[in-house]
Amino acid sequence: MSQTTASQNTANRTPAGRTTASRGTLLGLFSSDCLKLKRTMALPLAILGPFGVVALTALNYGLRYDYLYKLYEGKHWSALISNTIFLSFLALLLGMSLLASQLAGREHQTHAWKQTLALPVSRLSVYTAKFLLLILLLSFSCLLLFGGTWLLGGLLGFGWEAPLAQLAIKSFYPLPAGLACLALQYGLSVAFRNQAIAMSVGVLGVVIGMYSISLPDFIIWKLPLLENNAGYPEWSVVAGTLLGVVLFTAWSLHFVRKDVN
Amino acid sequence: MSELVLETRQLTKKYKNRAAVNGVSMSLDRGDIYGFLGPNGAGKTTTIRMLLGLIRPTAGSVHVFGKPLAANRMEILRRVGSLVEYPSYYGHLTARENLETLRRILDVPKAHIDEVLSIVRLKGEENRAVKGYSLGMKQRLGIASALLAHPELLILDEPTNGLDPAGIHEIRELIKSMPREYGVTVLISSHLLSEIEHMANRVGIIREGKLIFQDSIDVLKRQASGQLRLATSDPSEALRVVTRYSGQAQLEDGLIRLDLLTNEQTGRLVSNLVEAGHSVYRVEEERKSLEDLFLNMVGGESL
Numbered sequence: 001m002s003q004t005t006a007s008q009n010t011a012n013r014t015p016a017g018r019t020t021a022s023r024g025t026l027l028g029l030f031s032s033d034c035l036k037l038k039r040t041m042a043l044p045l046a047i048l049g050p051f052g053v054v055a056l057t058a059l060n061y062g063l064r065y066d067y068l069y070k071l072y073e074g075k076h077w078s079a080l081i082s083n084t085i086f087l088s089f090l091a092l093l094l095g096m097s098l099l100a101s102q103l104a105g106r107e108h109q110t111h112a113w114k115q116t117l118a119l120p121v122s123r124l125s126v127y128t129a130k131f132l133l134l135i136l137l138l139s140f141s142c143l144l145l146f147g148g149t150w151l152l153g154g155l156l157g158f159g160w161e162a163p164l165a166q167l168a169i170k171s172f173y174p175l176p177a178g179l180a181c182l183a184l185q186y187g188l189s190v191a192f193r194n195q196a197i198a199m200s201v202g203v204l205g206v207v208i209g210m211y212s213i214s215l216p217d218f219i220i221w222k223l224p225l226l227e228n229n230a231g232y233p234e235w236s237v238v239a240g241t242l243l244g245v246v247l248f249t250a251w252s253l254h255f256v257r258k259d260v261n
Numbered sequence: 262m263s264e265l266v267l268e269t270r271q272l273t274k275k276y277k278n279r280a281a282v283n284g285v286s287m288s289l290d291r292g293d294i295y296g297f298l299g300p301n302g303a304g305k306t307t308t309i310r311m312l313l314g315l316i317r318p319t320a321g322s323v324h325v326f327g328k329p330l331a332a333n334r335m336e337i338l339r340r341v342g343s344l345v346e347y348p349s350y351y352g353h354l355t356a357r358e359n360l361e362t363l364r365r366i367l368d369v370p371k372a373h374i375d376e377v378l379s380i381v382r383l384k385g386e387e388n389r390a391v392k393g394y395s396l397g398m399k400q401r402l403g404i405a406s407a408l409l410a411h412p413e414l415l416i417l418d419e420p421t422n423g424l425d426p427a428g429i430h431e432i433r434e435l436i437k438s439m440p441r442e443y444g445v446t447v448l449i450s451s452h453l454l455s456e457i458e459h460m461a462n463r464v465g466i467i468r469e470g471k472l473i474f475q476d477s478i479d480v481l482k483r484q485a486s487g488q489l490r491l492a493t494s495d496p497s498e499a500l501r502v503v504t505r506y507s508g509q510a511q512l513e514d515g516l517i518r519l520d521l522l523t524n525e526q527t528g529r530l531v532s533n534l535v536e537a538g539h540s541v542y543r544v545e546e547e548r549k550s551l552e553d554l555f556l557n558m559v560g561g562e563s564l
Contacts, residue, residue: 025368028365028366028367028368029365029366031365032362032363032365032366035354035358035361035362035365036351036354036362038353038354038358039353039354040353106351110349110350110351110352111346111347111349112349112351114310114313114315114345114346114349115343115345115349115363115406116349116366117314117315118313118314118315118338118341118343118345119338119363119366119367120334120335120336120338120339120367121335121366122335259310259315259316259317260310260315260316261310261316
């Protein structure tokens with residue numbers, strides 16, 4: 001048995017046996033990170049978030065349907081969408097912290113950083129791959145929120161002809177607008193082994209988010225709410241994305257230079 | 262034989278003025294099994310982390326396959342497999358999935374997974390979640406991960422830590438076969454000399470960050486000098502005869518102890534004793550163990 005293995009091994013050791021195309025690339029790292037999600041809470045969490053938001057809104061309407069129906073007479077859809085975003089925005093902030101902490105915390109827990117970084121990979125790719133995965137997971141949540149809200153409105157009898165543009169804006173814009181928060185949470189989760197640090201900041205962010213409507217626009221936890229003095233949600237998206245890129249770059253520089261213990 | 266696979270030049274790492282590793286210059290030839298020894302906290306792991314580019318040296322350099330690591334990190338790490346301290350594994354994944362996460366990064370053929378699984382004899386267990394594995398199995402999975410890309414240089418940091426004697430034996434046999442069967446050069450660290458004396462051909466000993474010994478294991482064994490013990494019918498009388506051969510002879514627990522003699526000298530001593538009317542019950546050579554020598558070198562702090 002071991003003899004066969006030995007000869008196979010020797011045969012494969014020739015350079016021809018190696019594929020050189022995408023070794024150590026971002027794609028390889030990304031697909032490796034996807035595999036690690038198996039049997040973890042990451043995907044259930046990404047589903048649970050939008051599901052919870054829609055369920056709470058449904059509860060709100062279910063308990064006082066007649067009152068709300070009369071109150072929002074003639075603007076049912078936009079009222080439903082506004083009601084949803086205030087919840088979904090908080091859920092998004094919390095979800096960012098939880099998912100970032102999940103993904104990075106697992107690497108800390110399993111002492112995997114040293115193993116991964118001793119492989120022929122660029123550290124920037126290692127750092128980027130997980131961030132892209134976070135964005136992908138949260139995009140999935142946004143998509144579920146979009147579909148869930150539409151379904152809820154339809155079931156509540158507001159008609160299936162929803163203002164889709166408005167619904168899409170409120171479902172998908174908060175993610176790029178919250179990129180700064182995500183970059184911050186991810187950076188903290190990776191930099192500090194102790195996930196309590198990142199989670200404390202994350203929860204603090206949610207609390208600040210609750211009162212952010214009356215706070216100045218430059219608070220990053222207000223950006224995903226899409227409320228600003230200019231009155232355009234796009235302003236929040238641009239600001240959040242730019243700040244996110246800056247924070248991501250700063251944290252990734254830290255990661256690239258860090259000693260791995 | 263003389264092809265250098267790994268070389269460090271005056272490698273130094275300082276943490277706030279305290280040097281964890283201080284001017285270490287070590288070298289490994291192709292096909293070596295190099296035992297890297299030292300008590301806990303002597304700087305072994307810090308050195309190994311520098312060899313893998315995980316931490317940056319404060320001074321000095323690492324050269325692997327004749328090239329400086331700092332400038333050729335990716336190219337070099339492609340040919341190096343490593344296991345640093347406790348193995349890294351995802352407990353919720355199976356052994357096969359764990360190896361697959363690495364395979365996707367390394368982009369090597371899928372066949373490598375089955376191959377390394379059978380090398381470390383985890384075949385048949387590969388579809389169980391790793392959190393249910395014994396420590397020895399996790400360690401073997403760690404070695405399998407290190408072998409996945411068919412490395413030319415294998416760096417193992419305390420691979421037998423926490424294993425039972427059977428597990429240690431198994432890993433030792435596995436490592437011993439590496440240069441022979443796969444042409445792999447191995448660097449293995451340990452805080453126990455006994456663990457590596459049967460597999461290493463070269464040894465480096467580090468103490469308080471400094472490399473205090475580096476040579477072949479035979480040189481180390483020669484340094485472990487022995488003593489001769491004699492059991493005779495009348496030890497105190499016999500001692501008088503023995504002192505003519507060795508001034509250092511002493512009586513201890515009814516046995517005469519003296520420094521080692523050559524075969525001829527020993528023969529003459531025994532016949533003289535017999536001629537003087539003593540019965541010689543036993544002539545024993547007591548070798549000072551390598552472990553004692555090692556403990557002397559590292560200052561007896563190794564526990």
